[in-house]
Amino acid sequence: MIRLFAKLHKIGISPIKPRFFTVLVVVAFSLASVNCSGLTVGGGTLTYTETISTRTCYNSIGEKTLSYPYYLFGDLTYTINGQTYPLSPSGVAYWQAIPNCKLAGSPATDSLAYTTSTESCTITASPGPGSFSATGPSCIPFYSGYINPKYVVVDVIYAPPGSKSYVSYSNSSTVSNTQNVVNTASTSEKVSVSITESGSLFSFLSGSQTDSYSDTLTQQSQDTQSVTVSDTNTSVLQVYGPGSNDECDAVASDFVGLDHDCDTIRVWLNPVMLFTVGGGTVVWNGYGSSALDPVAPIHIDDVKVGCLNGALSQTSSVCSPFFGDATRTWAANENWPSGQGPGLTATDLANILAADPWGNCTPTSPIGSSACPTYTTPGFSLLPPHFYLSDQENVPYQQGGPQTTYTVSTTNSNMQGESSTTTHAQTYGVEDNFTGSAWLAGFKASVGVSQTLTTSNEVNDQTTTSNTTIGTANITGPACSGDPCNPSYPPSSPYFGEATQFDVFTDQFFGTFVFVPSDYE
Numbered sequence: 001m002i003r004l005f006a007k008l009h010k011i012g013i014s015p016i017k018p019r020f021f022t023v024l025v026v027v028a029f030s031l032a033s034v035n036c037s038g039l040t041v042g043g044g045t046l047t048y049t050e051t052i053s054t055r056t057c058y059n060s061i062g063e064k065t066l067s068y069p070y071y072l073f074g075d076l077t078y079t080i081n082g083q084t085y086p087l088s089p090s091g092v093a094y095w096q097a098i099p100n101c102k103l104a105g106s107p108a109t110d111s112l113a114y115t116t117s118t119e120s121c122t123i124t125a126s127p128g129p130g131s132f133s134a135t136g137p138s139c140i141p142f143y144s145g146y147i148n149p150k151y152v153v154v155d156v157i158y159a160p161p162g163s164k165s166y167v168s169y170s171n172s173s174t175v176s177n178t179q180n181v182v183n184t185a186s187t188s189e190k191v192s193v194s195i196t197e198s199g200s201l202f203s204f205l206s207g208s209q210t211d212s213y214s215d216t217l218t219q220q221s222q223d224t225q226s227v228t229v230s231d232t233n234t235s236v237l238q239v240y241g242p243g244s245n246d247e248c249d250a251v252a253s254d255f256v257g258l259d260h261d262c263d264t265i266r267v268w269l270n271p272v273m274l275f276t277v278g279g280g281t282v283v284w285n286g287y288g289s290s291a292l293d294p295v296a297p298i299h300i301d302d303v304k305v306g307c308l309n310g311a312l313s314q315t316s317s318v319c320s321p322f323f324g325d326a327t328r329t330w331a332a333n334e335n336w337p338s339g340q341g342p343g344l345t346a347t348d349l350a351n352i353l354a355a356d357p358w359g360n361c362t363p364t365s366p367i368g369s370s371a372c373p374t375y376t377t378p379g380f381s382l383l384p385p386h387f388y389l390s391d392q393e394n395v396p397y398q399q400g401g402p403q404t405t406y407t408v409s410t411t412n413s414n415m416q417g418e419s420s421t422t423t424h425a426q427t428y429g430v431e432d433n434f435t436g437s438a439w440l441a442g443f444k445a446s447v448g449v450s451q452t453l454t455t456s457n458e459v460n461d462q463t464t465t466s467n468t469t470i471g472t473a474n475i476t477g478p479a480c481s482g483d484p485c486n487p488s489y490p491p492s493s494p495y496f497g498e499a500t501q502f503d504v505f506t507d508q509f510f511g512t513f514v515f516v517p518s519d520y521e
Contacts, residue, residue, distance in 0.1 A: 036050075037049075039134060041078070042123075042136055044137075047075070047077050048077075048132060050132065051073075052130070053072070054068070054069060055095070068095060068096060071127060071128075071129060073091060073093070076089075076090055076091060076125075083116070085115070087114050110125045112134070120278060120280070122137060141278055145437065147429070148271075148428055148429040149271055149428045150331075150342065150427070150429075151268060152267070152271045153268075154217070154266045154300060155510050155511075156509075157239045157266070158512060158514035160239075160475060161258040161259075161497065162241045162243070162254050162397060162475060163254050164245070164403065164476040165474055165475045166238055166474050167239055168239075169238075201213060201217050201288055201289055202288050202297075204272050207433030214298040217287075219286050227287065241262060242256045242259035242261070248261050248305075255487060255498075257489075257497040258496075260358035260362075260372075260497070263304070264302050264303070265302070267300065267322070267352060268298070268300050269293070269295075270289050270299040271287055271288075273287060273288075294330060303319070307323070308349055308359065326349075329343075333432070334430060334431055335430045335431070335432065336427065337450060340427045347426075351424045358371070358373065364495055365497075366496060367517075368496075372496040383505065389503060390409065390505060390513060391408070391409060392504040395501060397499065397502060398489075399478045400477065400479065401476070404474070406474075407473075409506075423454065423455070425454045427450075427452055428451055428453045497517065499520050501517070501518045502516060504516075
């Protein structure tokens, strides 16, 4: 080796000197002991198991450096006021620094967290060699309250073709709306859902829950970020096509065929949304209703699409009841953002109309109009992704034909596991009882001070997987007078709705169904 080094130097090559790098390889030996202990911390007891094992570190060439004890304190729980809470993390460890292994020692302290129904708490643990101590707990309280949004769209019920035709939903418990508020909070906050009261919705007034409740609407957690509100009205939900039974348009008649001005949007006008804030989290506790509204507990208005898109006058007998209620004068004393008030604005009304993808599809819209989504010819405005073809295809709408009844299942297995969302925003009011409160300060810190609520509709998995909602469509074609029929249907140059056959698609946002033209011959 000496001669080799000398020879390398003579020819100008520096020899590479061997170096040894130390790396840590830890191997746990057999268990030495397990002890169970309890420790008084604050007003409660911290319980843990202590496991002592032996670990060994080796250097880079596999040489044993030394063995050292490893103390693991696991199965950590904290019991206070008769309640036991699991701690996170569930275990902490202690070991000494090993310079020869370049092994740093364990942290001097560890934070252990737990959550009660009213606060978020941490305990500071100090593990040691065969010893364990802790201090605390230090707790941040949760604060509960609610905001007063102006409205929630509960249902969109689509009209069928023909004045004598109608759709009905007798099992309306899954005609529903699923909303998500994840976009409401800032990105630094965690958002989750925990329904305080599943089922019936309670009324709220002056910052507190009242004894009044209603089963007209019920709610349930859809997942960890959304809530489904279901329309449980015991009466049949029914909508007619254009004509004397449903005065939804000045040109309504059998010969119009399909007229989306006759679609009905059901709007909840006195919702409250319950939230708990604290400990770096925002928890949506579902819905309630405002007892300030004299129509309480639940105030739902039906409005025809024609009232919202200008086809009908807001002062007409069909539209005026909704627009009168939409002023929401009973909420005037709530605290609203500057320049805002309790009544529905033009923006709010446009957002309500947008819940119906055919909201601007008129009786005179041409085939292929961007306002009239369809699914066939390329270049047309396509159906939104939350619409799926039902078990009813090519339903005839023919002149002189008899009334025919079709049943439609709004459950669609193809939609299971799929997702689709539509996002919208509105301002909200706050009652005087929350002004200056810790809850309002925490809520605004989480969602911003502009008092703007951002929510999104999403596909209701409960509708698509758990329940089978059966809707009924009774279809009667235009009457035939004379031989040949005069006037005849369809006309030689039909508009979008003047079809002779329709496919039925289900709306997975609301658990309803819509007729989409499939043939004009």
